[in-house]
Amino acid sequence: MPGGQQQGRDRDIAMRTTLVRFSTATLTMMLLIAFQGANGAVPITTGSTPPLGNTLPRGTTSYVVYYSYPSIAQVGTNLTMALTLHINSLGGIVQYISNYNLQARVFIGAHEVDGIIGSETGAPSLYPGSSWGPNNVTILLTADNTGLAKGESANATVGIVFNDFVFYGAPINAFEPENQMQGSGGSLTIQNAVVTSSTSSGGQGSGLGNVQSILPYALLASGVILMVAAVYFTRSPRQANP
Numbered sequence: 001m002p003g004g005q006q007q008g009r010d011r012d013i014a015m016r017t018t019l020v021r022f023s024t025a026t027l028t029m030m031l032l033i034a035f036q037g038a039n040g041a042v043p044i045t046t047g048s049t050p051p052l053g054n055t056l057p058r059g060t061t062s063y064v065v066y067y068s069y070p071s072i073a074q075v076g077t078n079l080t081m082a083l084t085l086h087i088n089s090l091g092g093i094v095q096y097i098s099n100y101n102l103q104a105r106v107f108i109g110a111h112e113v114d115g116i117i118g119s120e121t122g123a124p125s126l127y128p129g130s131s132w133g134p135n136n137v138t139i140l141l142t143a144d145n146t147g148l149a150k151g152e153s154a155n156a157t158v159g160i161v162f163n164d165f166v167f168y169g170a171p172i173n174a175f176e177p178e179n180q181m182q183g184s185g186g187s188l189t190i191q192n193a194v195v196t197s198s199t200s201s202g203g204q205g206s207g208l209g210n211v212q213s214i215l216p217y218a219l220l221a222s223g224v225i226l227m228v229a230a231v232y233f234t235r236s237p238r239q240a241n242p
Contacts, residue, residue: 042071045068056094063088067083067185075142078141079138083117095167096166097166107156113139117137154189161182162182
């Protein structure tokens with residue numbers, strides 16, 4: 001093979017290799033952008049209340065409530081909180097608890113919204129070391145109960161209230177209601193978003209949300225096309241047989 005022909009082929013191979021590498025890197029970046037755009041889930045807030053409990057005339061109680069909920073909630077939707085009650089310890093002649101319920105309270109300025117979940121009839125008694133949950137507490141957020149008009153948002157705080165009955169062993173052998181307990185449950189942002197669509201002079205609207213939802217997939221398709229083009233169009237033509 002003549003030297004000039006070999007040098008030309010070497011240049012073609014080097015160019016094709018460079019373009020393929022560049023296209024691979026570009027495609028990877030586009031895949032990441034598409035993945036982030038398609039999976040922009042709301043962060044979840046998780047944690048637990050400070051220890052709850054009471055010092056009773058005939059014993060002591062200690063509990064903790066674990067919580068999980070979205071860090072951002074929208075007016076017009078249901079805010080769902082997952083709550084789990086754990087019994088740390090029961091002292092004195094307190095043997096177990098029954099008829100228990102958890103209430104989630106969301107404070108938005110001067111407004112309060114809440115939801116409650118309680119044990120069903122015949123639910124098992126809870127002893128030290130046992131748990132109840134996770135249980136979903138659902139709260140409908142509206143403009144009225146949050147006090148948020150369109151376009152407004154506010155930082156809210158969460159309180160968790162626990163009620164139950166304790167069972168005293170001998171010599172009492174009876175149920176008594178325990179004093180209500182309340183602990184803090186973190187914070188979240190509540191928004192009353194305005195849905196907008198831009199309208200051109202010709203009267204045709206183009207929603208920004210639609211563009212944002214399509215963009216990741218358009219980037220992905222562009223990356224695939226770029227990759228194929230780099231491989232196909234940089235192929236060296238076959239040399240004719242002498």
